[in-house]
Amino acid sequence: MNKKEVLEIRKQFTPANCAITRICGCYVDHEKNKKMESRDAFLSLPEEEAFKYFDIFKKTMSGTMGRNMLNMEFPLDSEMPGGTQEFLLKLRDSKLEDDELLEEFYDKIIESYIYEENYYIVLIHAMYDIPGKSSDGIEMFDASDNVYEYLLCSICPVALSKPGLCYNAEDNRIQDRIRDWIVDKPDKGFLFPAFTDRNMDIHGVLYYTKKSEDLQEQMIETVLGAKLPMSADTQKETFQMLIEDTLGEEGDYEMVRNIHETLNEMIEEHKEEPEPLALDQTDMKKIFEKSGVPNENMESFDKNFEETAGEKASLLASNITEARKFNIETPDVIIKVNPERMDLVETRVVDGRQCLVIAVDDHIEVNGVNVRTLKSGKAGSSGGTEEPAEIENFQEI
Structure with a gap:
């Protein structure tokens, strides 16, 4: 149905x-x-x-x-x-x-x-x-x-x-x-x-x-x-295992982000259809290839899919990705990103450490306080015309 x-x-x-x-x-x-x-x-x-x-x-x-x-x-x-x-x-x-x-x-x-x-x-x-x-x-x-x-x-x-x-x-x-x-x-x-x-x-x-x-x-x-059938939660876990097994140690933020972006694009294209978007082994393989997964990693994709999901299994796109949110987690920090602006977060080596860099072009709020507004107020009270300092956010991973 x-x-x-x-x-x-x-x-x-x-x-x-x-x-x-x-x-x-x-x-x-x-x-x-x-x-x-x-x-x-x-x-x-x-x-x-x-x-x-x-x-x-x-x-x-x-x-x-x-x-x-x-x-x-x-x-x-x-x-x-x-x-x-x-x-x-x-x-x-x-x-x-x-x-x-x-x-x-x-x-x-x-x-x-x-x-x-x-x-x-x-x-x-x-x-x-x-x-x-x-x-x-x-x-x-x-x-x-x-x-x-x-x-x-x-x-x-x-x-x-x-x-x-x-x-x-x-x-x-x-x-x-x-x-x-x-x-x-x-x-x-x-x-x-x-x-x-x-x-x-x-x-x-x-x-x-x-x-x-x-x-x-x-x-x-x-x-x-x-x-x-495979439950929605099991499908999501299966998809996560498939990514980890296929990418291995070469898996990075950009590659995982690309996979989710490709999925979200397909969901958007399919949203008017009455049937939920189901992805079999062939469909999933095309998504990984389109997302830039290296050819050497794709050599083991079929084996990984059959071992984690099953030879004739299919996964519903709505169960394996969330179109309304994109979370990045470390042991101490959780970053929630608008799925349409995943491009604002990138990885970069800073002082020899792998970090997430968040572009800040508008404003920052800390516990509801607009940081830039606060700085502007301080500058005005001293009679100066100093512009708010540019802020770079680095999160080590």
């Missing part, structure tokens, strides 16, 4: 477009006991309650593709009779009216989801009448040929509200507030089947994780049985 397809499904979570037929829930305590279960026709819920659920469902389909929302495919064994895909299809086709299947589904999550506090499992069934689209992209609601029938699951932490005081209008006084168990935004969730090329794809599932580094591998294997 791409971001346009995700947005198309998200648009259903409003009163006007609602395609949800049924909602089921299971409240689980910190000891993994089922404390409450519910089954309702979604349209029978009170309006205010329905709006709260819409917020949960929208959040389950939000974030960055490849980081918070992950496309997963079912391996062949999961699609065999008795596999996880067959179970999910049965659950969907039951329209959540089979109590035995629901109990089995809850048990799978409770068995494999690692969470030490209370949580609420929400599961909905929906049927979306997919509108056709004209050649210019306009939706034609009277030209629909397909119905997308799906499940959306959200797993939400439930925490006790914070203690505090509140105003009692009946008694006209301030009193201790009653603490309630509050259902928070989802931590994990999934959409099945996937909505690929604006149609149902029973071979895929869209998985949501609030924290990119916490995928809950055991739950993915038990509940979905889908092929686990």
